[in-house]
Amino acid sequence: MRRRPAPAPLSMALAFVRRHVVVSTLAIAAVLGAVAVPVVAYVIVPALVRTTLVEDLPERSADASDSIGAETLRQGELVRINAVDYGSGRVRLVRIGVDLVLRFEDVDIAGAPDMYVYLSDRTDGQPGTFVDLGKLKATNGSFNYPVSASVDISTVRSVVVWCRQFSVTVTYALLT
Numbered sequence: 341m342r343r344r345p346a347p348a349p350l351s352m353a354l355a356f357v358r359r360h361v362v363v364s365t366l367a368i369a370a371v372l373g374a375v376a377v378p379v380v381a382y383v384i385v386p387a388l389v390r391t392t393l394v395e396d397l398p399e400r401s402a403d404a405s406d407s408i409g410a411e412t413l414r415q416g417e418l419v420r421i422n423a424v425d426y427g428s429g430r431v432r433l434v435r436i437g438v439d440l441v442l443r444f445e446d447v448d449i450a451g452a453p454d455m456y457v458y459l460s461d462r463t464d465g466q467p468g469t470f471v472d473l474g475k476l477k478a479t480n481g482s483f484n485y486p487v488s489a490s491v492d493i494s495t496v497r498s499v500v501v502w503c504r505q506f507s508v509t510v511t512y513a514l515l516t
């Protein structure tokens with residue numbers, strides 16, 4: 341009976357490496373999958389979510405002492421920045437009696453996470469010194485934001501829709 345020769349140390353080493361390469365590859369794939377799913381859920385999905393809101397322009401408050409109706413003080417068009425960050429539609433700063441309202445009209449704004457509306461003193465689409473009006477209510481439609489009477493509108497040059505998560509302008513409108 342003939343004996344089989346003992347495996348060479350090199351072939352044993354290659355078998356060990358082959359076996360561990362498969363295990364290592366599976367482990368890396370599992371880790372990447374565990375990282376990719378939350379990233380997609382947190383970053384990509386909000387960009388795909390579209391919301392629509394249609395609000396009427398508020399009426400003059402009953403206790404307003406003057407008879408002035410809705411008066412557009414300044415307005416502008418939302419702009420497309422690039423293929424990912426864009427907006428279209430009109431933005432108006434409206435005085436209704438004694439109240440001041442920022443009105444988005446027939447807008448279509450790119451989806452992104454954590455979007456806020458700012459009144460900015462700059463004309464380049466950056467927030468600069470700004471007044472935070474709150475989270476963006478919707479990506480599509482027509483809606484309003486009350487503006488505090490303490491805001492000096494003479495310093496407001498633009499409306500900026502800002503993504504806080506990525507510190508980037510989604511769209512903006514110069515007010516003229």
